[in-house]
Amino acid sequence: MKLQLNDSSLLQTQAFINGEWVNGDAGETFPVSNPATGEVIAEVASVGAEETARTIDLAEAAMSAWKKLAPAERSGILERWYDLIIENTDDLAAIMTLEQGKPLFEAKGEVMYGASYLKWFAEEGKRIYGDVLPSPGDRRSIVIKQPVGVVAAITPWNFPNAMITRKAAPALAAGCSILLKPAAETPLSALALAELSKRAGVPAGLFNVLPTKSSSTVGGEMTSNTKVKKLTFTGSTPIGKLLIKQCADTVKRTSMELGGNAPVIVFDDADLDLAVKGALASKYRNSGQTCICANRLLVQEGIYDQFVEKFAAAVKEFKLGHGFDEEATHGPVVSKKALSDIDAIVQNAVEQGANVVAGGKPSELGNCFYEPTILTDVNDKMSIFGEEIFGPVAPVFKFSTEEEAIAMANDTEFGLASYVFTQNLGRIWRVSEGIEYGMVGVNETAISSEVIPFGGVKESGQGREGSKYGLEDYLETKYICMGGL
Ligand SMILES: NC(=O)C1=CN([C@@H]2O[C@H](COP(=O)(O)OP(=O)(O)OC[C@H]3O[C@@H](n4cnc5c(N)ncnc54)[C@H](OP(=O)(O)O)[C@@H]3O)[C@@H](O)[C@H]2O)C=CC1
Numbered sequence: 499m500k501l502q503l504n505d506s507s508l509l510q511t512q513a514f515i516n517g518e519w520v521n522g523d524a525g526e527t528f529p530v531s532n533p534a535t536g537e538v539i540a541e542v543a544s545v546g547a548e549e550t551a552r553t554i555d556l557a558e559a560a561m562s563a564w565k566k567l568a569p570a571e572r573s574g575i576l577e578r579w580y581d582l583i584i585e586n587t588d589d590l591a592a593i594m595t596l597e598q599g600k601p602l603f604e605a606k607g608e609v610m611y612g613a614s615y616l617k618w619f620a621e622e623g624k625r626i627y628g629d630v631l632p633s634p635g636d637r638r639s640i641v642i643k644q645p646v647g648v649v650a651a652i653t654p655w656n657f658p659n660a661m662i663t664r665k666a667a668p669a670l671a672a673g674c675s676i677l678l679k680p681a682a683e684t685p686l687s688a689l690a691l692a693e694l695s696k697r698a699g700v701p702a703g704l705f706n707v708l709p710t711k712s713s714s715t716v717g718g719e720m721t722s723n724t725k726v727k728k729l730t731f732t733g734s735t736p737i738g739k740l741l742i743k744q745c746a747d748t749v750k751r752t753s754m755e756l757g758g759n760a761p762v763i764v765f766d767d768a769d770l771d772l773a774v775k776g777a778l779a780s781k782y783r784n785s786g787q788t789c790i791c792a793n794r795l796l797v798q799e800g801i802y803d804q805f806v807e808k809f810a811a812a813v814k815e816f817k818l819g820h821g822f823d824e825e826a827t828h829g830p831v832v833s834k835k836a837l838s839d840i841d842a843i844v845q846n847a848v849e850q851g852a853n854v855v856a857g858g859k860p861s862e863l864g865n866c867f868y869e870p871t872i873l874t875d876v877n878d879k880m881s882i883f884g885e886e887i888f889g890p891v892a893p894v895f896k897f898s899t900e901e902e903a904i905a906m907a908n909d910t911e912f913g914l915a916s917y918v919f920t921q922n923l924g925r926i927w928r929v930s931e932g933i934e935y936g937m938v939g940v941n942e943t944a945i946s947s948e949v950i951p952f953g954g955v956k957e958s959g960q961g962r963e964g965s966k967y968g969l970e971d972y973l974e975t976k977y978i979c980m981g982g983l
């Protein structure tokens with residue numbers, strides 16, 4: 499299909515280095531395709547290690563003036579970038595839907611969500627405070643905060659816009675420069691953001707986008723180059739672990755936002771309609787492809803049958819379709835590989851005894867569409883209990899007691915988001931404190947915003963993004979001792 503943009507210059511296909519659009523040294527490209535149709539939308543320039551190293555040098559040079567600017571000046575530039583993103587929401591959303599597949603309404607929501615990080619950190623960047631510590635009379639002990647240095651970022655395809663601004667905004671607000679490797683599936687949204695950064699007046703070299711068909715090559719340079727002081731990553735746990743190991747040799751700071759296995763715990767005393775609504779929104783957001791999507795629905799035995807009935811009735815109302823189809827409530831998954839991984843998880847569960855209440859197979863729409871699926875007769879011995887599904891598949895497990903629910907929720911190496919539905923105040927506290935997760939939604943699953951500290955514990959990662967805590971991840975703490983006063 500032909501993409502109609504109000505501003506066609508937002509569709510960029512070259513790398514963005516030091517404020518300029520350039521090809522990779524070898525002149526190589528890689529294709530980006532539309533998961534709804536399989537059609538190739540664009541050929542994008544691919545960079546390698548040499549270009550990455552040069553970008554790091556340029557980013558380091560650019561930072562020296564940027565970090566000395568008045569915070570209000572940095573803030574003004576980030577505000578302009580925010581304004582331009584909002585003005586161009588329709589085009590940015592169309593580009594996202596084309597390369598990622600999510601329905602246009604969801605893509606617009608993500609563009610606004612992504613922009614909110616720029617606005618937030620434009621403000622927070624003005625509030626980077628230090629301390630004066632109690633000291634003997636002849637000395638002063640002072641703590642100052644400084645930008646951590648050149649930041650490298652690697653981002654996934656599921657949020658092609660917001661995962662970038664969530665990293666770039668605090669880095670720039672703190673006075674750092676940043677180079678970003680977007681996922682090969684969704685580089686166009688990243689490049690459109692780069693075009694707007696240039697128009698907003700972000701100085702050359704401070705925000706760079708390095709698309710590549712060889713993520714290990716660019717990632718290898720990012721993690722081994724001594725001028726890079728921090729790596730921030732959102733993606734799978736195995737790649738996160740690999741990158742942490744690669745960063746160890748140069749002792750880089752890291753922020754890792756990795757996989758999840760979110761439980762939605764629904765107690766007998768829950769508001770059933772609220773629980774069904776929350777579980778649906780969380781499970782099928784972005785066709786199940788977020789790290790905080792409900793991955794395991796844990797429902798207490800007294801309410802289980804009613805829950806499944808209402809949940810299934812609602813899922814049967816979904817309309818799968820092309821993201822540009824205004825009636826589509828849910829789009830495709832991102833790739834044929836994702837589709838076959840999801841189907842393998844479902845078929846494996848069925849072989850182990852799961853019952854398919856809805857869906858259970860690729861959709862007749864073809865390409866990367868998978869039917870919204872519900873599985874019952876599942877238990878904690880099955881492999882689906884421990885896997886991150888990353889697709890529109892809801893296994894509904896049964897539990898008896900509060901203790902059992904907490905134990906089931908914690909029986910995973912992951913610890914990102916979790917959700918609890920109950921009307922009992924004591925239980926809200928006991929469960930929220932008893933489950934090992936970085937985020938707990940109580941009677942609510944729409945928990946994300948720029949204001950909150952997003953992040954996980956255990957193998958779901960380290961560090962927090964967004965909120966006042968998110969800025970700390972881009973700052974070093976320096977102690978200055980003044981003696982002989
Ligand atoms: N926490 C989250 O939000 C996400 C979790 N996932 C989980 O991971 C599964 C697989 O998805 P996938 O896209 O393969 O996730 P990956 O972790 O492989 O990809 C995430 C990012 O890491 C990059 N990457 C991959 N390998 C390397 C490497 N060796 N060095 C440097 N960068 C690298 C990717 O680049 P490129 O794509 O160009 O190879 C992409 O930009 C999903 O099914 C889901 O379970 C996936 C995405 C996001």
Ligand SMILES: O=C(O)CCCC(=O)O
Nearest residue numbers: 656657732788789790946
């Ligand atoms: O899946 C992710 O990695 C991003 C989480 C989306 C959100 O911020 O809610």
